[in-house]
Amino acid sequence: MDQERNVCIRADRLSVRFTDHPILDHLSFEVPEGTVFGLLGPSGAGKTTLIKVLTGQLCQNEGKAEVFGKDTRRLTAEEHRKIGAMLDNYGLYERLSVYENLAFYADIYSIPRRGIPDILKSIGLYEARKTAVSKLSKGMANRLSLARALMGQAKLLFLDEPTSGLDPATTREIHDILLQQRKKGTTVFLTTHNMFEAESICDYVVLLHRGNIIERGRPVDICRKYDHLNKLHITLTDDTELALDNNRTSASAVKEFLEQGRIRSIHSSEPTLETAFIELTGKGLQ
Amino acid sequence: MKNMIAIFRKQCKDTLRNKTVLIQFLLFPAITILMAHTVKIPGMPEDFFVNLFATMYIGMAPLTSIAAIISEEKEKNTLRVLVMSNVKPCEYLIGVGGYVWLVCMAGSLVICMAGHYGWKTGLVFMGIMAVGILISLLVGAVIGIGSRTQMMATSITVPVMMVFSFLPMLSLFNGTVGKIARFLYSEQISRMLSQIDSFELTAERISVIGINIFIAALVFMATFRKCDLS
Missing domain, CATH: 3.40.50.300 (P-loop containing nucleotide triphosphate hydrolases)
Structure with a gap:
């Protein structure tokens, strides 16, 4: 760390x-x-x-x-x-509008309501400010929940x-x-x-x-630590699919396929x- | 204080769009006005419908609405976010409870007006309603806090609400039910409302209502400690 x-x-x-x-x-x-x-x-x-x-x-x-x-x-x-929090369940008041939800939390956090339009614009919900939360899509509700978490600075x-x-x-x-x-x-x-x-x-x-x-x-370090899982995925011209270890031991086999012109595609899959x-x-x- | 006001304002906006809760607030005042002005039966006490629906209003509206509001906030995670935003549980409960209490008091005022009371009797009526609504709020909050979902809250609210709102009505027709119902705050409130012109606080009324408040507060604290708000 x-x-x-x-x-x-x-x-x-x-x-x-x-x-x-x-x-x-x-x-x-x-x-x-x-x-x-x-x-x-x-x-x-x-x-x-x-x-x-x-x-x-x-x-x-x-x-x-x-x-x-x-x-x-x-x-x-x-x-x-x-501390701001966005929980697994949105925790928004569904019958209140987008603006009313943020206005309520502005009162709770003791911050002026005049900043709400800017917050709504920054998360792309300004046009939907009068819409009831129950009518928002999942993505919009998520963004609103995030905005609420952010609004307390x-x-x-x-x-x-x-x-x-x-x-x-x-x-x-x-x-x-x-x-x-x-x-x-x-x-x-x-x-x-x-x-x-x-x-x-x-x-x-x-x-x-x-x-x-x-x-x-x-x-990146964790992925590197598991580099032994790195594979070469080769599809040959006869549709055979091969998964070879991405190291020196596979080099001769790959070279041979290349020389024979049998490789249709080749790509590596790095560990995730x-x-x-x-x-x-x-x-x-x- | 700031948080309580914010929660109160939020609840005002939310309830106007929440038909289930809104109907709880409006139903009984509307029925009281309708029945008091349209049904006149010879020999029926003058304020029969006012007393009947006022008691039912106490037993139903605050209890069901606060249970629904709290359990919905728990189910939809909004309460968890509020607690994480450093809103203290007592601030939330006072904000929501204060809102429901005030709206129910406004509904009680409508019922009171349907009774055509003088201002002194009207004040007594509102005082009795205020105490009844407060106890129902405690009971409803217990259900709301103890329930994980709205569905669960509704399944508990219905039988509890039936006991508190229907037993006083049934006790008018059945003496045995009356003997049991006298231990409920709603029955004592019903009796006070039916004798509102000669209102007096007897030892029985004070002790039953006091014990009801004590038990409700005790169960509320135990549920709050066990279940928490988030």
């Missing part, structure tokens, strides 16, 4: 159990300020539970959880104000699967907004089971499986976070 940055979130041997079943099992990690941190794992891995603990909604059974250097169970109003954002079920264009828009926030120095903590999302926008990731951290680091996860657990992320 980046040693020069201040730590925004710290978990130290954090454990949560429901009855006797461990949901989070002695997790330890740090999230540096101004980074995008991804928590990857399949459904049921404990991602949402971890967000609940870090936002002070749930108390851990063991260990420490700190945000801004303070125990998450003892966050003050001022510290809460620095948050220094730390918790996003629970922010692009789940969205089309690629809306996903891209949300990624752009998150990257802009990172530029401003905001720390983004997001959970996802989308490996492409994690690889493209996260500075650091942690792979979570059944409440345990099974891998951590920069996405998903392949690393499958290698570690035997299961996919979805």
Whole structure:
């Protein structure tokens, strides 16, 4: 991790159990300020539970959880104000309009309502400001939920699967907004089971499986660590498909195919976070 | 205070578009006016419909509406977001409860006007309604906090509401029911409303209503500790 940055979130041997079943099992990690941190794992891995603990909604059974250097169970109003959250379920008032939802939270956060039109324009919802939330598409509701999380001038954002079920264009828009926030120095903590999302926008990731951290680091470093999974996929002119290890041992075979003019296509498949996860657990992320 | 006002304002806008809750507020005042002005039966007490529907209003409107509002907020995660936005549970409950109490008081005023009381009797009527609505709010909040979904809240609200609103009416026709119903705040309120011209606070009325408030507050605190708001 980046040693020069201040730590925004710290978990130290954090454990949560429901009855006797461990949901989070002695997790330890740090999230540096101004980074995008991804928590990857399949459904049921404990991602949402971890967000609940870090936002002070749930108390851990063991260990420490700190945000801004303070125990998450003892966050003050001022510290809460620095935290924005976009949860798995939008948490929006469906009968109220887009504008009314933001106006309500502007009152709660004690920020002037006059800034709302600019926020709506920045997320592309200005034209829909009078529309009831119940009539918004999933992507629009997601963007509104994100806008609400951002409007308190948050220094730390918790996003629970922010692009789940969205089309690629809306996903891209949300990624752009998150990257802009990172530029401003905001720390983004997001959970996802989308490996492409994690690889493209996260500075650091942690792979979570059944409440345990099974891998951590920069996405590129994790992928490099599993480079032995790199394959060459060759389709021959007679439609035979081959998968060869991408190393010296395959060189002579490839050379031979090339000389014989038998190769129709050739491409390499570099290891991804998903392949690393499958290698570690035997299961996919979805 | 700021948060309570914001929640109150939000609830005003939300309820106007929530037909299920809106109908709870409007139904009994409207029926009272209609029945009081159209049905005249010889020998029937003068304020029969006013007393009957005022008691039913106390037993139904605040209870069902606050249970529906809280359980909906729990189900749709809006309450969790509010708590995460540093809105304290008591601020939320006072904001929503204050709103429902005020709207129900406005409905009570309409029912009171249908009774054509003098201003002194009218004040007593409103005072009695205020206490009744407050107890029903506590009971409704217990159901709302204890339910994870609106569906669950409705399935609990209906039988509870039937007990508090229908037993006083049934006790008019059946002495045995009356003997049981006298331990309910709604029955005591019904009796006070039917004798509003010679209103007096007997020991029985004070103790039954006091014990009802105490039990409701106790159950409310226990449910709040167990279930939390988020």
